[in-house]
Amino acid sequence: MPIITLTTDFGLKDHFVGAxxxxxxxxxxxxxxxxxxxxxxxxxxxEAAYVVKNSYQNFPEGTIHIIGVDSEISQENKxxxxxxxxxxxxxxxxxxxxxITNEIKPDKIVEITIQNKxxxxxxxxxxxVKVACHIARGGTLEVIGNKIDKIKKLYEIQPSINTEQNxxxxxxxxxxxxxxxxSNITKSIFQNIGKGRDFEVIARNYTFTKIxxxxxxxxxxxxxxxxxxxxxxxxxxxxxxxxxxxxMYRSNLKTVGGAANxxxxxxxxxxTIRFK
Amino acid sequence: MPIITLTTDFGLKDHFVGAxxxxxxxxxxxxxxxxxxxxxxxxxxxEAAYVVKNSYQNFPEGTIHIIGVDSEISQENKxxxxxxxxxxxxxxxxxxxxxITNEIKPDKIVEITIQNKxxxxxxxxxxxVKVACHIARGGTLEVIGNKIDKIKKLYEIQPSINTEQNxxxxxxxxxxxxxxxxSNITKSIFQNIGKGRDFEVIARNYTFTKIxxxxxxxxxxxxxxxxxxxxxxxxxxxxxxxxxxxxMYRSNLKTVGGAANxxxxxxxxxxTIRFK
Amino acid sequence: MPIITLTTDFGLKDHFVGAxxxxxxxxxxxxxxxxxxxxxxxxxxxEAAYVVKNSYQNFPEGTIHIIGVDSEISQENKxxxxxxxxxxxxxxxxxxxxxITNEIKPDKIVEITIQNKxxxxxxxxxxxVKVACHIARGGTLEVIGNKIDKIKKLYEIQPSINTEQNxxxxxxxxxxxxxxxxSNITKSIFQNIGKGRDFEVIARNYTFTKIxxxxxxxxxxxxxxxxxxxxxxxxxxxxxxxxxxxxMYRSNLKTVGGAANxxxxxxxxxxTIRFK
Numbered sequence: 001m002p003i004i005t006l007t008t009d010f011g012l013k014d015h016f017v018g019a020x021x022x023x024x025x026x027x028x029x030x031x032x033x034x035x036x037x038x039x040x041x042x043x044x045x046x047e048a049a050y051v052v053k054n055s056y057q058n059f060p061e062g063t064i065h066i067i068g069v070d071s072e073i074s075q076e077n078k079x080x081x082x083x084x085x086x087x088x089x090x091x092x093x094x095x096x097x098x099x100i101t102n103e104i105k106p107d108k109i110v111e112i113t114i115q116n117k118x119x120x121x122x123x124x125x126x127x128x129v130k131v132a133c134h135i136a137r138g139g140t141l142e143v144i145g146n147k148i149d150k151i152k153k154l155y156e157i158q159p160s161i162n163t164e165q166n167x168x169x170x171x172x173x174x175x176x177x178x179x180x181x182x183s184n185i186t187k188s189i190f191q192n193i194g195k196g197r198d199f200e201v202i203a204r205n206y207t208f209t210k211i212x213x214x215x216x217x218x219x220x221x222x223x224x225x226x227x228x229x230x231x232x233x234x235x236x237x238x239x240x241x242x243x244x245x246x247x248m249y250r251s252n253l254k255t256v257g258g259a260a261n262x263x264x265x266x267x268x269x270x271x272t273i274r275f276k
Numbered sequence: 277m278p279i280i281t282l283t284t285d286f287g288l289k290d291h292f293v294g295a296x297x298x299x300x301x302x303x304x305x306x307x308x309x310x311x312x313x314x315x316x317x318x319x320x321x322x323e324a325a326y327v328v329k330n331s332y333q334n335f336p337e338g339t340i341h342i343i344g345v346d347s348e349i350s351q352e353n354k355x356x357x358x359x360x361x362x363x364x365x366x367x368x369x370x371x372x373x374x375x376i377t378n379e380i381k382p383d384k385i386v387e388i389t390i391q392n393k394x395x396x397x398x399x400x401x402x403x404x405v406k407v408a409c410h411i412a413r414g415g416t417l418e419v420i421g422n423k424i425d426k427i428k429k430l431y432e433i434q435p436s437i438n439t440e441q442n443x444x445x446x447x448x449x450x451x452x453x454x455x456x457x458x459s460n461i462t463k464s465i466f467q468n469i470g471k472g473r474d475f476e477v478i479a480r481n482y483t484f485t486k487i488x489x490x491x492x493x494x495x496x497x498x499x500x501x502x503x504x505x506x507x508x509x510x511x512x513x514x515x516x517x518x519x520x521x522x523x524m525y526r527s528n529l530k531t532v533g534g535a536a537n538x539x540x541x542x543x544x545x546x547x548t549i550r551f552k
Numbered sequence: 553m554p555i556i557t558l559t560t561d562f563g564l565k566d567h568f569v570g571a572x573x574x575x576x577x578x579x580x581x582x583x584x585x586x587x588x589x590x591x592x593x594x595x596x597x598x599e600a601a602y603v604v605k606n607s608y609q610n611f612p613e614g615t616i617h618i619i620g621v622d623s624e625i626s627q628e629n630k631x632x633x634x635x636x637x638x639x640x641x642x643x644x645x646x647x648x649x650x651x652i653t654n655e656i657k658p659d660k661i662v663e664i665t666i667q668n669k670x671x672x673x674x675x676x677x678x679x680x681v682k683v684a685c686h687i688a689r690g691g692t693l694e695v696i697g698n699k700i701d702k703i704k705k706l707y708e709i710q711p712s713i714n715t716e717q718n719x720x721x722x723x724x725x726x727x728x729x730x731x732x733x734x735s736n737i738t739k740s741i742f743q744n745i746g747k748g749r750d751f752e753v754i755a756r757n758y759t760f761t762k763i764x765x766x767x768x769x770x771x772x773x774x775x776x777x778x779x780x781x782x783x784x785x786x787x788x789x790x791x792x793x794x795x796x797x798x799x800m801y802r803s804n805l806k807t808v809g810g811a812a813n814x815x816x817x818x819x820x821x822x823x824t825i826r827f828k
Contacts, residue, residue: 003577005570011315011453012288012564015330015517018281018312022334025279025310029336033310034577034585036570039563042454042528054567058574058677060581074492076501121516125334177563178594216626225628240673241567252594287591287729288564291606291793294557294588298610301555301586305612309586318730318804350768352777397792401610 001032002136003059007052008068008124009040020068020125028133036065043070045154049099050174050182054241056087056100064132067091068124079112079123080151081131081141088135090128095154110145159185165193168273170244172265179251179258183271185244190273198276201236203246204264208236211244218249232256234263244271277308278412279335283328284344284400285316296344296401304409312341319346321430325375326450326458330517332363332376340408343367344400355388355399356427357407357417364411366404371430386421435461441469444549446520448541455527455534459547461520466549474552477512479522480540484512487520494525508532510539520547553584554688555611559604560620560676561592572620572677580685588617595622597706601651602726602734606793608639608652616684619643620676631664631675632703633683633693640687642680647706662697711737713745720745720825722796724817731803731810735823737796742825750828753788755798756816760788763796770801784808786815796823 004024010016017038024031036055040048048069056065064087071092073079082089082097084106089097097106112131120126131144141147159170170185181203190211201208212218212235219230231250239245246265251258259265280300286292293314300307312331316324324345332341340363347368349355358365358373360382365373373382388407396402407420417423435446446461457479466487477484488494488511495506507526515521522541527534535541556576562568569590576583588607592600600621608617616639623644625631634641634649636658641649649658664683672678683696693699711722722737733755742763753760764770764787771782783802791797798817803810811817 001581005574007570009453012311013313013315013327014452015312015327016453018283018310018327018331019334021310021312022281022331022336022339025308026334026336029277032577034570034573035564036567036573037565039565041530043526051565051567051570055570055574058571058578060574060578063574072490072492074490074495075497077492125516176566177561177568214624214626216624216629219626221627240677250595254593285729288587289589289591289603290728291588291603292729294559294586294603294607295610297586297588298557298607298612298615301584302610302612305553317806319802348766348768350766350771351773353768401792 001030003032003034003063004132004136005034005036005055005059005063005065006038006068007036007040007048007055007065008038009042009044009048010038010068012038016122016125020129023125023129024133027129028136031133031136040069045070045094045096046099046173049096052089053100057085059087061086062088064088064090064135066124066128066132067096068128069096070094071123071128073115073123073127079115079127079131080148081110081112081135081145082106083108083141090131092123093152095152097151098153108141109148109151110141111148112145114144159183159189161189161193166275168193170271170273172267172269172271175260175267177253179248179253179260179262180239181246181259181263181265181271182239183244183246185271185273187238187242187244190238190244194273194275200274201244202272202274204269206234206246206263208234208246210236212237215247215249234259244273246271277306278304279308279310279339280408280412281310281312281331281335281339281341282314282344283312283316283324283341284314285318285320285324286314286344288314292398292401296405299401299405300409303405304412307409307412316345321346321370321372322375322449325372328365329376333361335363337362338364340364340366340411342400342404342408343372344404345372346370347399347404349391349399349403355391355403355407356424357386357388357411357421358382359384359417366407368399369428371428373427374429384417385424385427386417387424388421390420435459435465437465437469442551444469446547446549448543448545448547451534451536451543453529455524455529455536455538456515457522457535457539457541457547458515459520459522461547461549463514463518463520466514466520470549470551476550477520478548478550480545482510482522482539484510484522486512488513491523491525510535520549522547553582555584555586555615556684556688557586557588557607557611557615557617558590558620559588559592559600559617560590561594561596561600562590562620564590568674568677572681575677575681576685579681580688583685583688592621597622597646597648598651598725601648604641604648605652609637611639613638616640616642616687618676618680618684619648620680621648622646623675623680625667625675625679631667631679631683632700633662633664633687633697634658635660635693642683644675645704647704649703650705660693661700661703662693663700664697666696711735711741713741717745718827722823722825724819724821724823727812727819729805731800731805731812731814732791733798733811733815733817733823734791735796735798737823737825739790739794739796742790742796746825746827752826753796754824754826756821758786758798758815760786760798762788764789767799767801786811796825798823
């Protein structure tokens with residue numbers, strides 16, 4: 001059963017997601033449809049890129065990923081299909097692929113052209129579904145479009161490093177369900193620049209001199225459990241996707257708050273690492 | 277694999293949806309369960325009708341749609357099963373089917389009676405699941421209920437046309453994930469009454485003299501991209517479901533706002549078209 | 553197709569759920585993945601227990617339930633796998649199982665040990681997925697851990713009964729999508745203690761002398777429908793999971809409000825039954 005995943009900003013209330021799933025199953029009844037997220041902030045290709053980047057490598061070879069964010073077709077926003085590490089991505093050429101794959105070169109890119117010969121309702125429902133089912137049936141990319149070499153690049157997701165190589169200035173790219181604030185500073189950039197030196201992480205008014213491996217590294221298990229006051233403690237961590245994250249231990253964005261609102265950190269705010 | 281879809285107002289946090297899916301798979305393990313929406317506003321059959329109406333035709337023949345909104349059984353709210361265009365609908369006789377199918381006559385309607393011979397927990401979990409699995413196994417409607425001819429009709433979803441045939445007064449029936457305001461005026465009513473005449477669309481204090489085909493029709497692509505100020509522009513459009521919609525370009529209901537809150541439009545507010 | 557269900561506090565926006573589903577399908581492509589809930593309040597094992605307790609019995613034998621709430625591994629929070637009534641549960645030994653199974657003894661419990669020999673990203677993604685797929689392929693629990701006899705017990709979910717046996721003091725354990733307030737008083741406790749006596753249910757300033765079987769028991773169908781004013785009426789009911797619930801008829805937590813906010817009832821507040 002070929003897997004088709006969906007990442008969109010459609011939300012879960014409207015008919016859009018149901019309509020797309022119906023259309024996939026009508027076109028190719030053996031498809032296995034997996035939701036990655038439909039809660040992407042409307043039109044946010046940065047968020048969509050973060051979510052897809054940290055999901056896709058977990059899927060089996062041959063998986064087809066539909067990304068339905070900012071996908072209305074125009075002369076500046078063409079639909080594309082990409083083959084990358086034996087998986088497939090169908091999305092718009094709006095820079096999202098450059099943010100998903102910054103270090104990996106796609107094996108093949110085509111600009112989709114099937115929309116030129118048909119009436120369609122919305123891009124994902126009629127164009128992306130048709131392309132996904134074509135690939136799922138074993139069809140080649142060349143049949144649904146023209147091979148191209150270049151796609152739109154967006155670099156906003158990259159942190160900057162000073163010439164002395166002792167400072168990395170990153171920025172907040174994502175805030176997760178727990179209110180954790182995620183920067184664009186990866187563990188590998190940190191290690192390549194830091195080379196084991198001491199450092200401080202600076203996020204607004206807060207400084208961290210340690211980056212944890214696990215959230216509960218901050219817990220002192222020798223203290224009796226009913227005497228501990230760890231909930232809400234600030235910490236820096238490389239998260240499971242290997243990005244530097246500012247977190248509050250066992251926080252809850254909807255009640256007591258999380259790192260994002262309690263520390264006053266928001267999208268695009270700077271997170272800086274200074275090496276000694 | 278027969279497809280059973282779910283449209284409910286259960287939300288996604290509670291155990292209701294999980295319990296229903298478990299019950300389907302216990303009764304009929306080959307079922308393919310597809311969520312259409314569980315975020316319908318509690319008890320809103322108008323919203324449920326809009327969502328199902330715009331999803332179901334995308335599904336393959338034989339698909340079975342469970343609609344679990346306002347489905348507690350009473351002497352006034354009987355469970356029914358409908359065959360329509362080779363698909364099946366299981367819901368309550370509360371008017372929802374008349375809003376889904378206003379122009380199409382169901383092929384068969386039965387009033388479900390199996391609940392009379394059993395204890396049940398809630399209607400969807402025990403009654404609708406049993407009926408859906410019966411149909412999925414190829415069973416006929418007559419086995420689970422009695423054929424009837426009439427179902428409850430609700431007309432609130434229809435716009436009104438004046439006797440001079442130069443004005444359509446519709447109303448807001450749905451607000452989507454992007455804050456777009458959707459009226460009950462379809463493209464076909466507009467074309468049948470307007471017959472190509474000039475018109476104005478009036479929504480509260482705003483007037484539109486054009487109805488777009490695509491959201492980005494309002495973009496002037498000859499202006500350099502960094503000089504454009506299109507985000508947030510108001511527009512009227514026939515949406516992908518062919519309903520007249522008032523939208524703000526690339527809006528976001530959760531941050532800057534969408535047409536609904538920025539233009540002050542809410543459910544049941546009037547949207548009027550005047551032909552010249 | 554073995555069924556693997558997911559109950560987590562990951563939310564539906566982030567990449568976590570997508571990553572976990574991809575990892576399951578990469579490890580065991582025939583798995584049928586069913587979402588129970590990803591909207592559990594972060595770290596709330598009480599909520600997770602309520603949701604799983606009221607879902608799992610609906611699933612077929614052999615179903616494997618992953619519970620990803622409060623699952624970061626520490627010396628105090630070990631991963632476990634449980635066999636119970638021919639279903640399987642993979643979670644942390646944080647008390648959640650004692651709240652799911654208060655009256656049922658698990659058939660087998662193992663403390664999972666596979667994490668000791670591997671690097672992993674987060675517990676659910678790498679440990680729980682591997683264990684679930686092992687069980688789905690027919691593997692035994694002993695292979696992935698060591699048999700144990702005891703698990704952590706949490707009793708907070710139990711109501712208290714006075715020595716005169718004429719009063720049950722329960723507390724609010726869950727608030728559902730409709731704003732209904734659910735207590736930990738089950739129908740069987742009520743019947744065992746009450747033995748048919750008259751009673752009052754006291755919830756804050758409100759008293760009920762009847763517990764309904766259906767929500768619409770409060771409707772007087774002899775009154776013409778346009779004269780009735782039932783929406784928003786308070787009622788006590790044994791809900792479909794057989795817990796005592798305080799409800800407002802056809803309420804909507806997001807608009808007019810539900811029992812929770814309108815009656816001022818919150819998590820852990822007392823609900824008392826006094827027998828005469």
